[in-house]
Amino acid sequence: MAAVLRRGASFICLGSSQLLSGGCKHGRTCILPFFSSNNRNSSSSSKIKVDLDSSTGIAVVKFQNPPVNSMSLDFLTEFVISLEKLELDKSCRGVILTSAQPKIFSAGLDILEMYGKSPEHYAEFWKSVQDIWLKMYGYRKMTIAAINGFSPAGGCLVALSCDYRIMADNPRYRIGLNETQLGIVAPFWFKDTMVNTVGHRTAELSLQFGLMYSPSDALKIGLVDQLVPEENVLGTATETMTKWLAIPDHAREISKSMLRKPTVDRLLASRDADTKNFVNFVSRDSIQKSLGLYLTMLKERKE
Numbered sequence: 154m155a156a157v158l159r160r161g162a163s164f165i166c167l168g169s170s171q172l173l174s175g176g177c178k179h180g181r182t183c184i185l186p187f188f189s190s191n192n193r194n195s196s197s198s199s200k201i202k203v204d205l206d207s208s209t210g211i212a213v214v215k216f217q218n219p220p221v222n223s224m225s226l227d228f229l230t231e232f233v234i235s236l237e238k239l240e241l242d243k244s245c246r247g248v249i250l251t252s253a254q255p256k257i258f259s260a261g262l263d264i265l266e267m268y269g270k271s272p273e274h275y276a277e278f279w280k281s282v283q284d285i286w287l288k289m290y291g292y293r294k295m296t297i298a299a300i301n302g303f304s305p306a307g308g309c310l311v312a313l314s315c316d317y318r319i320m321a322d323n324p325r326y327r328i329g330l331n332e333t334q335l336g337i338v339a340p341f342w343f344k345d346t347m348v349n350t351v352g353h354r355t356a357e358l359s360l361q362f363g364l365m366y367s368p369s370d371a372l373k374i375g376l377v378d379q380l381v382p383e384e385n386v387l388g389t390a391t392e393t394m395t396k397w398l399a400i401p402d403h404a405r406e407i408s409k410s411m412l413r414k415p416t417v418d419r420l421l422a423s424r425d426a427d428t429k430n431f432v433n434f435v436s437r438d439s440i441q442k443s444l445g446l447y448l449t450m451l452k453e454r455k456e
């Protein structure tokens with residue numbers, strides 16, 4: 154089991170062979186955070202970097218999983234633990250998600266986690282995908298996606314699960330739920346998240362074609378809320394967060410919950426069936442073949 158080590162203002166999770174303290178979620182052992190007295194608390198595990206400024210209440214969570222921030226099981230586990238920790242931290246009021254990788258927000262789910270593995274592995278992976286969406290879509294604190302690069306499929310879902318989306322105005326970037334182009338199907342909660350953001354008709358076109366939108370088209374359909382020059386993405390996200398934080402937390406939080414809880418509850422009511430569906434679907438020979446061809450296509454593009 155991969156170790157999650159957070160140094161400085163942080164906590165440490167280790168595999169079961171290195172037990173150090175009481176249990177935490179995800180079957181890992183955690184030493185809970187120790188914060189220094191200054192206003193900035195930084196922590197960096199291998200794939201997620203967290204920088205919390207407790208004087209403003211704003212945390213920046215950076216994806217750092219080169220080359221493309223694909224969401225592997227380890228990435229998702231570290232990501233959900235970071236969000237949980239920030240949700241419990243009273244000095245944090247809002248979270249900005251962005252990427253430490255140039256030109257890529259996230260390439261979405263790690264296709265290698267869905268290819269050539271056992272049914273048990275697919276189930277474990279899918280539960281971690283559900284976990285991150287449930288955490289993000291129902292997150293109590295304000296969230297902004299600062300989308301500084303390509304954002305297909307799972308990357309788009311993460312952005313859609315935030316309260317506000319700011320994207321770099323670079324015409325080369327793309328964002329969208331492109332699952333059908335890989336020969337797979339976005340599950341109902343990906344679809345619900347898209348419908349809740351862009352409306353039913355746009356989602357029909359978007360999901361069936363697996364459309365990837367340029368930043369200006371994404372703005373037109375309401376998939377993102379704002380475009381800014383690439384170098385201003387994080388700065389604008391911080392300014393925007395400051396404006397949102399002028400709203401009393403409890404009022405914003407209850408409003409968000411009223412709007413999103415029914416969507417979250419749909420998955421909570423059928424998590425096991427959804428996992429079984431995924432495992433059956435992804436284990437099919439035809440789906441494995443599609444994913445294999447897509448991986449080959451990604452590699453051959455470079456040659």
Ligand SMILES: CCCCC/C=C\C/C=C\C=C\CC(=O)SCCNC(=O)CCNC(=O)[C@H](O)C(C)(C)COP(=O)(O)OP(=O)(O)OC[C@H]1O[C@@H](n2cnc3c(N)ncnc32)[C@H](O)[C@@H]1OP(=O)(O)O
Nearest residue numbers: 223260261262263264265303305306307338340431434451
């Ligand atoms: C009815 C029942 C329904 C039940 C539900 C069933 C199924 C639902 C299933 C799944 C839902 C999945 C959602 C997803 O997120 S799938 C992932 C979709 N992602 C993509 O399509 C993105 C693919 N990648 C790209 O387009 C480009 O890589 C990108 C534009 C992001 C970056 O381009 P760039 O040129 O910079 O980099 P590359 O050279 O292409 O890539 C470098 C390296 O990384 C590998 N790679 C890229 N993306 C992924 C990925 N998502 N997973 C794993 N690996 C990835 C790529 O192959 C290169 O590898 P290498 O050649 O260096 O070894």
